[in-house]
Amino acid sequence: MSDIKWLPDGQKMFDKLMSAVPDAMRDAIRPKLEQMLAGKVAGQPVSADLVKKFVSEDLPEPQRSALMAALGMKPAGGAAPAAPAAPANWQDKAHNVLEVLSELNLGPQSAVFIDDSPAERARVRESLPEVLVPEWPRDPAHSPAALLGLTCFETPSLSAEDLARTALYLSESRRAELKRAVGSTEEWLKGLAVRVQVEALRPANLQRAAQLLNKTNQMNLSTRRMSEAELMAWVEPEHRRLWTFRVSDRFGDAGLTGIVSLEVQDRKAQVVDFVLSCRVMGRRIEEAMLFTAIRHAPAAEGLYARYRPTPKNAPCLDFFRSLTPWFQQQGELFIRDAGHPFPLPEHIELVQSPE
Numbered sequence: 120m121s122d123i124k125w126l127p128d129g130q131k132m133f134d135k136l137m138s139a140v141p142d143a144m145r146d147a148i149r150p151k152l153e154q155m156l157a158g159k160v161a162g163q164p165v166s167a168d169l170v171k172k173f174v175s176e177d178l179p180e181p182q183r184s185a186l187m188a189a190l191g192m193k194p195a196g197g198a199a200p201a202a203p204a205a206p207a208n209w210q211d212k213a214h215n216v217l218e219v220l221s222e223l224n225l226g227p228q229s230a231v232f233i234d235d236s237p238a239e240r241a242r243v244r245e246s247l248p249e250v251l252v253p254e255w256p257r258d259p260a261h262s263p264a265a266l267l268g269l270t271c272f273e274t275p276s277l278s279a280e281d282l283a284r285t286a287l288y289l290s291e292s293r294r295a296e297l298k299r300a301v302g303s304t305e306e307w308l309k310g311l312a313v314r315v316q317v318e319a320l321r322p323a324n325l326q327r328a329a330q331l332l333n334k335t336n337q338m339n340l341s342t343r344r345m346s347e348a349e350l351m352a353w354v355e356p357e358h359r360r361l362w363t364f365r366v367s368d369r370f371g372d373a374g375l376t377g378i379v380s381l382e383v384q385d386r387k388a389q390v391v392d393f394v395l396s397c398r399v400m401g402r403r404i405e406e407a408m409l410f411t412a413i414r415h416a417p418a419a420e421g422l423y424a425r426y427r428p429t430p431k432n433a434p435c436l437d438f439f440r441s442l443t444p445w446f447q448q449q450g451e452l453f454i455r456d457a458g459h460p461f462p463l464p465e466h467i468e469l470v471q472s473p474e
Contacts, residue, residue: 123157124164132167136174136186148267161197175363213246214241223291227396231271235259290371291398292377297370308402310465312366315377315407318472320354320361327375328363331394336431338400338438340424358383360415361392364408366399373399379408381416388416390424393435403464405438410463411471414457422455 125133133156137149156165156173163169212234220230227249235255244252249291256265289366298307320328327349336342345353354361362375376396382389390412395405416422425448426436439446439453445461446453455461463469 123153123160124162126166128167129165129170131156132170132190133165136170147422211246213241213243215252216243216247222469223398228336231269267438292374293370294368308464310466311370311402313366313368313402313404313464313466314468314470315404316365316367316470316472317411317454318365319474320351320363324353324363324419325351328378331378332392335394335396336429337397337434338395338405338430339432340392340435341391341427342429342432343392351407354380359391360410362415364395364404365404365410366404368402372414377404377433379412381412381431383416386418386420388412388422390422393424400434403467406462406464407467407469408441410461410469421457424453426451426453 127182127250136152137145144435156170156176159173159177160169169191171190175189178186212232212465216230217227220227227247230247230250232240232247232250232252233255234243234252235257240252240255243250251271253265253269253271254261294311295311298304301307301310318324325347329350330352331343333344350361351361359380359382361378361380363375364379365375366373366377375397376399378391378392378394379390382391390409393405393408393412395408413422424439426439428436428451440448444454444459446458447456450452
């Protein structure tokens, strides 16, 4: 039992919250929520309003929505933000899942498919093995409890990008609409008005940088996994540098979505980390990142990147293979050819923050 100082109305509100959870799950869920609440209130007496604030502001989705519904609460503004429209048709649901993921620029490993039909769940599991398909009750009355029981939406920490995820998905949907409306990819990129802000690693962006390093699989050159402390310690020596990249355009701010790190030894510069979130791939952000790395290694006698293959990072290999004549491949190495100046894409505004 957590050391929480309950006010009478706060205890009553929390008990109401727990009454919405089935008996079989209550013993497991209650101490977890109490621990989270205790950490939030930091010893102050807990009122009913504090319980509501905790539910609406500090819990991740979809648990937040399920518990808000149990307390009769409405989202701010009276309604939840509209999500990109899901296909309403008679097509195969696995096909529809891929269509939605394509519109949002997400991979199948980012999706959870919920359906009360065992046949539909089996179909999506077979067709899209990377999509998480949990078992689901037939009775809709048990759906809130099933949502609360899912652990896939839990995260040890929340970055600004996590909290803005719904808005990010909505802006991605609007980009897809523009792409369908214009005549070519080049016109689409020009119409986006892409802005890339470059910033050295520092305490203010460390949490998100470490999260991106550890979660990104596709556009990831070396797939290193490091804690926040390990990452900050790695960049302390003068011969190592790491930059973060924040991407925005006319439709919104995608947040910190890229990382590049350099290590200089014997006057040769190695691109150690080259990481980009899949949700901004396809806008030539990769080239702006590499342009930055090249620009910050002018004193080096050579620059190269070493690709370390994993089952999921083939898109990174494809990108570096596309860089001829600026880079030449030698096995897993991609070596910079200084005889060909590396261009910054014309549609990108690159902004360097003071270090």
